[in-house]
Structures are given as structure tokens and as C-alpha cells.
Amino acid sequence: MDRSVYSNVGKKEDTTGIAKRVAQISVSAIKQMPVLASKIEGCISLGQGIPSFGTPSFIRESIVAALKHDEFIGKYSLQPGIPELKLEIAKYLHRTNGINVDPERELFVSCGAMEALAGVISTVVDRGDEVLIPSPNYSSHIEQILFAEGNPVFVPLIEEEGWRLDVAGFRKALTPKTKAILLCNPVNPTGAVFREEDLRAMAEMALERNLFIISDEAYDFLLYDGLPHFSLASIPELKTLLITCKSFSKMYCMTGWRVGYMLTAARIVDQVLKVHDAFAICAPTISQYAALAALKATNGKDGDGDRFIRQLVEALSSRRDIICDRLDGLPHLFSFQRPKGAYYVFPKITHDNENDMDLALRLLHEARVITIPGSGFGPTGAGHIRLSFGAPEKDIHRAFDRIDEWAHLST
Amino acid sequence: MDRSVYSNVGKKEDTTGIAKRVAQISVSAIKQMPVLASKIEGCISLGQGIPSFGTPSFIRESIVAALKHDEFIGKYSLQPGIPELKLEIAKYLHRTNGINVDPERELFVSCGAMEALAGVISTVVDRGDEVLIPSPNYSSHIEQILFAEGNPVFVPLIEEEGWRLDVAGFRKALTPKTKAILLCNPVNPTGAVFREEDLRAMAEMALERNLFIISDEAYDFLLYDGLPHFSLASIPELKTLLITCKSFSKMYCMTGWRVGYMLTAARIVDQVLKVHDAFAICAPTISQYAALAALKATNGKDGDGDRFIRQLVEALSSRRDIICDRLDGLPHLFSFQRPKGAYYVFPKITHDNENDMDLALRLLHEARVITIPGSGFGPTGAGHIRLSFGAPEKDIHRAFDRIDEWAHLST
Numbered sequence A, B: 001m002d003r004s005v006y007s008n009v010g011k012k013e014d015t016t017g018i019a020k021r022v023a024q025i026s027v028s029a030i031k032q033m034p035v036l037a038s039k040i041e042g043c044i045s046l047g048q049g050i051p052s053f054g055t056p057s058f059i060r061e062s063i064v065a066a067l068k069h070d071e072f073i074g075k076y077s078l079q080p081g082i083p084e085l086k087l088e089i090a091k092y093l094h095r096t097n098g099i100n101v102d103p104e105r106e107l108f109v110s111c112g113a114m115e116a117l118a119g120v121i122s123t124v125v126d127r128g129d130e131v132l133i134p135s136p137n138y139s140s141h142i143e144q145i146l147f148a149e150g151n152p153v154f155v156p157l158i159e160e161e162g163w164r165l166d167v168a169g170f171r172k173a174l175t176p177k178t179k180a181i182l183l184c185n186p187v188n189p190t191g192a193v194f195r196e197e198d199l200r201a202m203a204e205m206a207l208e209r210n211l212f213i214i215s216d217e218a219y220d221f222l223l224y225d226g227l228p229h230f231s232l233a234s235i236p237e238l239k240t241l242l243i244t245c246k247s248f249s250k251m252y253c254m255t256g257w258r259v260g261y262m263l264t265a266a267r268i269v270d271q272v273l274k275v276h277d278a279f280a281i282c283a284p285t286i287s288q289y290a291a292l293a294a295l296k297a298t299n300g301k302d303g304d305g306d307r308f309i310r311q312l313v314e315a316l317s318s319r320r321d322i323i324c325d326r327l328d329g330l331p332h333l334f335s336f337q338r339p340k341g342a343y344y345v346f347p348k349i350t351h352d353n354e355n356d357m358d359l360a361l362r363l364l365h366e367a368r369v370i371t372i373p374g375s376g377f378g379p380t381g382a383g384h385i386r387l388s389f390g391a392p393e394k395d396i397h398r399a400f401d402r403i404d405e406w407a408h409l410s411t
Helices: A029-037 A057-069 A083-097 A112-124 A139-147 A167-173 A196-209 A266-279 A285-299 A304-328 A356-367 A393-410 B029-037 B057-069 B083-097 B112-124 B139-147 B167-173 B196-209 B266-279 B285-299 B304-328 B356-366 B393-410
Strands: A107-110 A130-135 A151-156 A178-184 A212-216 A242-247 A260-263 A385-388 B107-110 B130-135 B151-156 B178-184 B212-216 B242-247 B260-263 B385-388
Touching: A029 A356, A057 A285, A057 A304, A057 B057, A083 A107, A083 A260, A083 A285, A107 A112, A107 A266, A112 A139, A112 A178, A112 A212, A112 A242, A112 A260, A112 A266, A112 B266, A130 A139, A139 A151, A139 A178, A139 B266, A151 A167, A167 A196, A178 A196, A196 A212, A266 B112, A266 B139, A285 A304, A285 B285, A304 A393, A356 A385, A356 A393, B029 B356, B057 B285, B057 B304, B083 B107, B083 B260, B083 B285, B107 B112, B107 B266, B112 B139, B112 B178, B112 B212, B112 B242, B112 B260, B112 B266, B130 B139, B139 B151, B139 B178, B151 B167, B167 B196, B178 B196, B196 B212, B285 B304, B304 B393, B356 B385, B356 B393
Parallel strands: A130 A151, A130 A178, A178 A212, A212 A242, B130 B151, B130 B178, B178 B212, B212 B242
Antiparallel strands: A107 A260, A242 A260, B107 B260, B242 B260
């Protein structure tokens, strides 16, 4: 893989005295494009995956009340999280996916799913271990594996089958050094949703070979056309090998609160908590209160939470339709697989085999539209760009109006 | 060092398949004692370092207002932090310590000082590097060095001179593998404040040998008897080697908000931001707003911030007097150095050369007082316990009444 594509754009690094684990990694292109864009007036972003909606008022109001009266809201929580929140998480998992976890021992609350993912990857990946990872895949996972001095082994997804998991490809990639499989489902950056049959085949392989599966399910609530979400955590035999990381960020438009959680076997929780202790101490208490309010309104009878999630999925489903329609209008530039989940689409650049970094930079400078070059998501991402449809419908239209005009002038 | 003393108390770990960096570390005794204590009714805590005060109302009120009207409060901030907060931090550093930093390039906002510390230690410490560290020292730093697969090299502090830095001892400990020096000042767990002359000598040594100095200054505002705080960051020549981590947690009673910052040379900020990106994405936005409100009230004219800090220092100074008086009444159990900063005292166990872990467990089970065994803070910590005087005066008295009674009955 050409790492320069997603290393600091145009910036020479001085890594004298810097540890190898960090010298070799990069801030992802996802975060770098907005920094480049901040120097250009009036860009429209189809870049970073932030939904345009604010945190819902039923969550904010509960925090306003707590800030007035609760003496604990400013203090450290217990290191693995507030016990009441852990209970509600267990209830939620059981209610929505039939998953049984012991809230005291088999889960902990993290500073977003990212801290849990970085923590568990540092915990199970030793120097030189191989981690199988689909390509394309969320770029931060690649950095997290490299940070642990592991080797990411990329297994291409089958693009023409809607970015399907290539189970046979994973089998072929196994070596004695394979330690874990990392999956993100629904998938950032492709909007794919893996099929239950393929996930079950991956689970079997993990059980046969005693491999950890690390599963990032930040978008588990966000599937379109009534497609059900299949969580690996609903396979009881996998419990000792599976680590599932989930988030409140996307489901309740709480990206900035930094709160998520991990569920896995108690002995792995114990190990990851050491990393959590060294990096975070505890998830922000106020954000844990917010997560608790969110889940109570979802698990409880009043239904604010479920109603909010349903409206969010409907709004994003309609944005998906718009972005797909607009992409349909640009067949000379892109071909694409229709997303089934998350809020990303990952079109292939059909125009002149243009390099994805070049195209992203041209779209930025010439059309003032922020997109993310695909190479940052693994080798199979080359020749693609990631578009987020978290933006309001009007912005999606305006961005595509600009791209249309730009394409008309320059191609 | 006998690591078993501060490894999971009484718990056998199963580390099959766990990476060495994590298998070898432990959740600190500081976090474990409260867990043990949670099984015992009615304990009084002189354990974890949480001041009894809540986050002040001028901070809470600004967040209540923002939650009502601000559409950005629930969203990711820029990865290095909110620009306005970084400006206020730079202003604060200049005003209080005469430190000049470029807020755009030479600092970033972290999930508490802990995330910054773990991040920078992972960034500059490679496998096998030696890090010189005073003993006793805050236990999490030892874990952070071990997590980076570095070797902590303990240099005993001079207890009878108020836990003074032994500069000659540090010189003797230098080897070709020495990569960095880690200092926490004012010191957790001893309450010592290092002398300016000793810190300057350490700085000279770092410059001579091209060593990084990582400086944890979470208690920089909390010195007693009018003692001034000397920050290494006020030595301009040290800029390329010094990484200073500071926190809002203690100064504004915001431990649960998880917000702090790091200042250092731009090229090191760039590297640590990669780790920040992989572990945290950004510090919680709502907590950054709280930190901004805190600093504005401190840098500005209305003086709420300064007034709060002054009252906090006065209250803790009076608690220090109480705990010292009570310790004076137990000369057959303890001798101690009077703390000059932070809210810890680290008495030596004079009674029967009792092991610190045994004494902490006896105090917990027999007197129902939570203390932290000293061995967790490095080898020189053995034979000591750490007492926090963050608790209210009444609780300090009640805890010592129990210890007095226990001592009377059992010694």
C-alpha cells in the first residue's frame, strides 16, 4: 500500500526520537481533509461522518437537570463506568439483539467506541501478529493495528457483490501468525452490511483457529430498507473470542460526547481495563449520564429514544436516496454500490482512472466539495472516494450541483 | 519491585493470548482499593484523589446555557481541540507562568492529562528504552511506561529532605538507553514540591544528554504557604525536549469531565496527535466548553475563576493542617514529611515494619478506612501508605478517630 497517500498531506515529518509505533502511523485522511479545507472559503462537506442533527433535546434536558442538582456529575465515575448505565446497556442489548451479558463483568464504558477499539487492539495484538482486515475498511483501525506493531493483512471485499465479505479470501490469508480478525459492520467507508451467512462463516473460522474477532458496530442501528442487523455477539459460543465495540455517537447524534462501550468475556474486559486506566481513567461522567438518559428513553415506555432513532434512520434513508440519484447522474465519473447501512457511499472513479487523492484534491480546490480519498481505507480503496450523506439534503444537492458544474467544465 | 503488591489484589489473571505490553501491567492499587472497599459497608475514604467539592456553579451554568442553544456542543470538535479554548490556554500560561506557546501548533486538548501522558509516553518511548522516574511516583506513569514496553528506572527521592529530587542519583542512573525523564510536580503521592534549583539541574542534564522530560503538572495551582510553582516550561531552551501535561481536573474540581492539555514543540504535538486520533478522536466537546468557561472566568476581569481557586487552596490547606495534626498524634504508627503541594501525604509505617499492603488491608477491614498501599508507587514507596486529604474535614477527623481506636485496640 502506498502509505504516502494518507500520510500528512504535503507535510514532511521530523520523527527523530519518535517511537516506531507512532512514527509509522498517520492521522487519517478523514481528519486531514477538513484541515486542508479550513484554508478554503465556503466548502461543502461530504467528508467527515458527522450527521447534521444535534443531540436530541430529551438528552440535553436531562443533563441540564443533572447539572443543577447532582453533586457527582463533575467527578470521576468508577473506572469501568456508572453501574446504572451498564445495567441499561445490558437491558438494551438483550431487548434489541437477544444478547446476554453480565453488566458487572462483561462490559465497560469507554470514551467512544474508538478508545475501546484502540484499547482492545493494544491488548490482543502483539508485535508481529497479523490481523486480517477487509479492504476497504475504516482507516483508524489500520492505524490502531500499526500502533500495536501488528501487521494488517488486507483481504479485498467483493465490490461487485455490494462489497461482500470474501470468506474464502479470509481463509486463504490465514497464517500461523494470524491473531485476530477486525470487522466493521455496517461498514465505514462502503455502506455495506455483511450477510449473516458470511458472518457465521467468519465466526466458524475464528472458532476453528482460535482467533479473536474484534467487531466495530458503531452503525448497528442504521440499516435501510428494513434490513435486520446481525450481531456476532448473538452467537454464544463465540463469547471467549469476540470483542464487540459499540457507540452512542451515531445513534443519538452524540459524536462529541465521547461515550461508547465494549462487551466481551470478563477476562478480556479485565485486561482492556488496564489500558483504559492508563489512557482515560474513566469515560466522561457527564457523557455517561447522557448515555444513560438516552438508553432509559429507549428501553423505557415513553419511547423518546426509539422515536428519535426511527426519525434519524428515515431522514438518512432519504439522504441516501438523494445521493444515489445524484451519483446516477454522473456515470462518466463514478460507478457505485448502493449503501445498505451507515451514511457512506464509496463510488469507484471511472473517469480516466484518475487517482483518488488527485480527484479529492481537485474536488476540494476546484469544486469546493470535501470528499475523502479512498486509499486511506486500505489498498482496495484506491480509485474510490468516500462520500458521507450525514449532511442536510440541501447541502448534498449543493455539493452535487458544484460537482456537476465542475465535471461539465473540466471533463 | 514486587509487582504482586499492586497487581489485582487476590485475583489470578488469565493472560492467554494477551499482548505482553498489557499482560505485564496492572490497574493501579489506587483504583483497586475502592473496588475492594465497595464490598464493605460504611468505609471512609482517604484513598482516591478526588476533592470533595463539586464543579463550581459558574462552570455548570455556562454549560446549562450552551446545552439550550448551542448546536455544536454534541458534535466532534476539531481533533486538537476547540481553537478558542487553545487561545485561552495560551493566555493563561502566559499570565500565570510567563510561558509563551503558539496555541495553534504547540498545544492540544486531551481527555484529561492522563490521555496526554499515555499518548506522549507511547510516542517517545520505544521498546527497551529506559525512562528515569523518581520513586515514589504516581503509579499510572509506571504502567504507561510499561505499556510502551519501556523500562522504568527508579531513582529514590530523599525522604528526610521532604522527598527531594536526588539530582546526583539521576545522573548515576543514566545509561546509553536512557530516553526520557518523567516527573510529576507537585508530587502525587508524597505532596512534595521539587525545588527550582533541582529542576534546573534536571533540565541541564536533559539538554546535555538530549533526553525528553515529560512533566505532569496536574497540581500546579495547589501549593501551600505561598510557595510559588516553578514550571520547567518557563525554560525556553528546553522547548524541543520538554512535554508538559496539565489538567483542569483538580484546579476546577472537574475530574469527571476528562479534559486537560499538553504543550510541547510543534513536531512532537504532531506525533502525539496520531495517538490522540487513534484513541480518542477529540476531547469531549462539552468538557472543552466547560474548560473554556473556567479559563475565561480566570483570565477575565470578573475573577470567578481565581476566587474559586483561592478558596479551594485555602480549604485544602486547612485540611492539610488537620491531617498533619492527626498524624502527629500517631507517632508509634507513622512518621511523615509535611506536604507542600497537592493533597496527599505519604507517611512511613514505623509500627513493627508492617508491610504497606497488609496495613492498608487491615485499615480497610478493621478500621473501615480506605488508604492506598505505597508499594504501587515504586520500590521506595514500600513501607508507606498514601493518604489523600481531598475529603471534607469531618471525614478526615472521623477516619482518624477510627484509626486511633483501631491502633489502641490492636497495637
